Amino acid sequence: xxxxxxxxxxxxxxxGGLTANAxxxxxxxxxxxxxxxxxxxxxxxxxxxxxxxFYNADGGRIVFKGQEITRKDxxxxxxxxxxxxxxxxxxxxxxxVLENIMIGAFLRNPKRKDAQxxxxxxxxxxxxxxxxxxxxxxxxxxxxxxxxxxxVFATGxxxxxLDEMMAGLxxxxxxxSVELVLRLREMGITLVLVEHVMEGIMPIANRIVxxxxxxxxxxxxxxxxxxxxxxxxxxxxxxxxxxRENKTRIQ
Amino acid sequence: MKKGLFVFILxxxxxxxxxxxxxxxxxxxxxxxxxxxxxxxIGWNVIGGYAGQxxxxxxxxxxxxxxxxxxxxxxFSVNPWLGMxxxxxxxxxxxxxxxxxxxxxxGHYFAIATIAVGEIMVVIFTNWDYVGxxxxxxxxxxxxxxxxxxxxxxxxxxxxxxxxxxxFAIAVSYIVEESRLGYYLRAIKDDPDGARxxxxxxxxxxxxxxxxxxxxxxxxxxxxxxxxxxxHPSSTxxxxxxxxxxxIALIGGIGKLFGPVIGAFVFIPLMELTRVYLGxxxxxxxxxxxxxxxxxxxxxxxxxxxALFSRGDx
Ligand SMILES: Nc1ncnc2c1ncn2[C@@H]1O[C@H](COP(=O)(O)OP(=O)(O)O)[C@@H](O)[C@H]1O
Ligand SMILES: [Mg+2]
Numbered sequence: 001x002x003x004x005x006x007x008x009x010x011x012x013x014x015x016g017g018l019t020a021n022a023x024x025x026x027x028x029x030x031x032x033x034x035x036x037x038x039x040x041x042x043x044x045x046x047x048x049x050x051x052x053x054f055y056n057a058d059g060g061r062i063v064f065k066g067q068e069i070t071r072k073d074x075x076x077x078x079x080x081x082x083x084x085x086x087x088x089x090x091x092x093x094x095x096x097v098l099e100n101i102m103i104g105a106f107l108r109n110p111k112r113k114d115a116q117x118x119x120x121x122x123x124x125x126x127x128x129x130x131x132x133x134x135x136x137x138x139x140x141x142x143x144x145x146x147x148x149x150x151x152v153f154a155t156g157x158x159x160x161x162l163d164e165m166m167a168g169l170x171x172x173x174x175x176x177s178v179e180l181v182l183r184l185r186e187m188g189i190t191l192v193l194v195e196h197v198m199e200g201i202m203p204i205a206n207r208i209v210x211x212x213x214x215x216x217x218x219x220x221x222x223x224x225x226x227x228x229x230x231x232x233x234x235x236x237x238x239x240x241x242x243x244r245e246n247k248t249r250i251q
Numbered sequence: 252m253k254k255g256l257f258v259f260i261l262x263x264x265x266x267x268x269x270x271x272x273x274x275x276x277x278x279x280x281x282x283x284x285x286x287x288x289x290x291x292x293i294g295w296n297v298i299g300g301y302a303g304q305x306x307x308x309x310x311x312x313x314x315x316x317x318x319x320x321x322x323x324x325x326x327f328s329v330n331p332w333l334g335m336x337x338x339x340x341x342x343x344x345x346x347x348x349x350x351x352x353x354x355x356x357x358g359h360y361f362a363i364a365t366i367a368v369g370e371i372m373v374v375i376f377t378n379w380d381y382v383g384x385x386x387x388x389x390x391x392x393x394x395x396x397x398x399x400x401x402x403x404x405x406x407x408x409x410x411x412x413x414x415x416x417x418x419f420a421i422a423v424s425y426i427v428e429e430s431r432l433g434y435y436l437r438a439i440k441d442d443p444d445g446a447r448x449x450x451x452x453x454x455x456x457x458x459x460x461x462x463x464x465x466x467x468x469x470x471x472x473x474x475x476x477x478x479x480x481x482x483h484p485s486s487t488x489x490x491x492x493x494x495x496x497x498x499i500a501l502i503g504g505i506g507k508l509f510g511p512v513i514g515a516f517v518f519i520p521l522m523e524l525t526r527v528y529l530g531x532x533x534x535x536x537x538x539x540x541x542x543x544x545x546x547x548x549x550x551x552x553x554x555x556x557x558a559l560f561s562r563g564d565x
Binding site: 054073078083090091094099102107110 | 448
């Protein structure tokens with residue numbers, strides 16, 4: 001139990017009559033890569049917002065490093081060591097790449113010179129060294145997503161919540177993203193990735209948590225999850241799941 | 252930045268030398284008003300420009316500075332320089348009291364709330380007998396000296412005092428811009444939620460920016476009271492003054508260090524001259540002129556006149 005860095009315990013979030021997260025529970029060990037998947041509208045981003053306290057959960061608890069964080073605010077969460085990105089890119093539009101990273105780096109380096117030095121290091125990790133002085137908006141969307149990860153990384157997180165960082169990337173870029181995620185783990189960061197890109201998340205995740213209509217419908221290793229009835233049903237519909245079931249029975 | 256520093260020093264030297272060649276009190280007066288507005292507009296720019304929280308209530312700090320100094324001087328014989336300090340303290344207090352609830356409001360609600368606060372201040376001071384109500388306060392005529400902050404034979408000492416205040420404001424603004432605070436303010440302006448996700452306590456930094464803004468405006472209030480030696484609510488906390496501070500920054504370049512300075516040197520002389528030469532039959536002509544100015548800037552130089560000087564390097 002003590003190695004659980006993040007515990008999501010019966011978290012519920014409602015928007016009016018809609019329950020976007022219904023009693024969701026799972027826990028994450030330090031150094032793991034967790035994939036959070038599910039069809040659009042399943043409640044993945046909402047769960048990220050609950051963990052990072054952009055939303056306050058209506059029920060349940062979230063525990064980080066043994067401390068309950070359910071009712072804190074986003075800035076405290078970041079300072080405690082949970083960094084998150086957004087599904088829709090949110091780089092600072094009027095700043096260049098270096099300045100974007102510096103905003104993150106300032107958290108642990110109050111002096112401008114130190115923040116800049118740290119940001120240049122971070123830029124190296126994220127392959128931005130030759131783009132430091134470009135406006136963030138002049139980057140491609142995939143670069144902007146990477147910049148967002150870089151800027152969160154610069155705050156020095158222990159856990160990173162990355163919302164669809166691979167969406168819209170080509171095969172080559174997905175490969176680079178995967179390498180980047182592995183590199184972050186090597187640096188001791190625990191990662192939770194919301195992904196639709198299965199070839200990106202499946203090979204690297206230790207475990208996958210599947211949401212559908214706000215509920216957790218499955219959890220397990222990538223192999224277990226892709227063969228799970230409920231998961232197949234959620235993604236391909238009841239009909240397909242039935243047909244598939246019959247087929248396997250005949251075989 | 253090297254080049255910028257050179258231009259800045261050159262400009263300040265010219266300003267410092269002007270009284271040596273131009274003794275004309277009218278020119279002197281216009282330049283004093285220009286520098287005073289430049290100082291206040293730099294203050295406005297810290298909260299309205301860098302942090303993007305548009306305030307239409309900054310004149311309230313001007314009023315607090317002027318009234319605090321005047322009341323302490325008239326009723327308690329406190330030296331105006333100390334009065335200036337007291338004014339700053341009260342102005343920061345007001346900034347905190349107004350900012351704490353208002354910064355929770357999103358979007359343009361802060362701007363609207365500041366209008367309300369400014370207007371409430373006018374109503375209070377117009378009806379408050381202790382501070383002279385609508386009549387206002389006359390400063391006692393003291394022997395002229397730097398210590399007394401009063402000069403009767405020449406405007407030139409006032410000129411140098413306000414020049415020093417302007418340099419102080421530019422220095423403060425520069426330090427803000429180059430430090431973590433400045434970066435954070437720009438981040439907050441750009442995307443408040445993004446800023447929060449990176450650990451920035453946006454409430455706190457907006458309060459700091461508003462307080463700095465309050466101080467830079469408040470010292471001008473003290474200066475104005477000592478310069479004119481007579482204050483009343485509509486000369487010290489009028490909504491129009493708050494709007495002018497915003498327009499000056501807009502003309503010069505919002506969120507840029509020298510934007511407000513450039514804006515003030517274009518706007519204030521124009522205003523003063525139209526007022527003097529068109530007199531009372533020209534009522535409202537000044538408004539037409541500056542409306543045109545704002546429209547022209549909006550069309551051709553949306554980043555402000557500052558962009559004329561900076562050629563590409565942002
Ligand atoms: N702020 C909100 N207000 C109202 N409904 C919301 C809000 N955020 C998300 N929802 C709803 O909650 C459900 C889950 O959304 P979301 O968490 O974004 O799904 P996912 O990220 O899995 O695609 C959706 O039906 C969405 O419309
Ligand atoms: Mg989502």
